Amino acid sequence: MGDPVRITGLRATALALSLGLPALAGCGGGGEAFDRPIEAGSPAGGSAGDPARPMTGPPLRFLPVTAVAPGACADGAGYTLRTSSDTTCLTTTEEDGMRVTRLVTAKSGLDPVNTQGGWKVEIELADRDATAFAELTRELATRTPPTNQLAIVRGDRALSAPAVPSAITGGKLEITGSFDRSEAEGLARDLGGA
Numbered sequence: 001m002g003d004p005v006r007i008t009g010l011r012a013t014a015l016a017l018s019l020g021l022p023a024l025a026g027c028g029g030g031g032e033a034f035d036r037p038i039e040a041g042s043p044a045g046g047s048a049g050d051p052a053r054p055m056t057g058p059p060l061r062f063l064p065v066t067a068v069a070p071g072a073c074a075d076g077a078g079y080t081l082r083t084s085s086d087t088t089c090l091t092t093t094e095e096d097g098m099r100v101t102r103l104v105t106a107k108s109g110l111d112p113v114n115t116q117g118g119w120k121v122e123i124e125l126a127d128r129d130a131t132a133f134a135e136l137t138r139e140l141a142t143r144t145p146p147t148n149q150l151a152i153v154r155g156d157r158a159l160s161a162p163a164v165p166s167a168i169t170g171g172k173l174e175i176t177g178s179f180d181r182s183e184a185e186g187l188a189r190d191l192g193g194a
Contacts, residue, residue: 001168058155060192063097064140065090065149065161079151079158090151090161097151098136102126105172106193108184111176119184121175123191130171138167152191159190 005074063079072080073089104124111120125133140148141164152160160175175187 011052017160024124056058057192058093058157060093060100060103061094061151061153062100062136063094063151063153064136065146065151066093066141067091068146068149068161079153079156081149081151081158081161088103088118090158092151092153095137096139100125100129100131100192102129103192106188106191107120108179108193110190111179114178115174118176119181121184121188121193123173123175123180123193125171125173127171130169133171134167137164141166152180154190154192157190179189 037114066165067078067090069089069091070086071089072087073091077091078091081090099178102125106121106123108119108121111118114120137150142148144165147164148163149161150164151158162175179187
């Protein structure tokens with residue numbers, strides 16, 4: 001596995017808070033999920049005045065992970081996360097998760113913090129979703145591994161499953177790690193970006 005995946009919230013200094021988040025490979029170009037950070041930091045694609053747009057296609061959900069096992073899931077037993085290095089079965093709790101109703105943006109770009117030319121994915125949630133996401137990550141941050149992981153699911157596919165070390169407020173997230181350009185662009189698309 002590469003660098004840990006982290007989820008963080010936006011800070012005025014644009015320094016990221018470390019949260020573990022893996023990104024998915026094999027689903028339309030996503031990257032290796034368990035090895036990339038998600039960080040809250042910079043806006044995910046525009047100014048605060050950007051209008052949120054309704055989600056189209058399969059729903060995007062953030063679901064608490066209750067168990068992690070090697071290999072693919074049996075039918076209906078969870079969500080299979082496929083990365084370039086392994087396949088993992090994630091068991092989640094749907095009732096404690098959330099569904100994203102409006103997404104401001106999801107886009108990829110160069111990661112200025114990664115000195116080796118890595119890429120990142122920035123996400124911005126609409127206000128209502130940002131509030132629910134803050135509550136969800138606040139709860140997950142108090143749990144021990146693997147129950148502190150957050151499965152990012154689009155339709156019936158797991159895109160990523162980062163660990164959540166602290167609450168993420170403000171609705172602006174940044175996923176960083178060792179993405180190459182195609183992985184970052186693929187993950188942004190899978191998340192609902194243009």
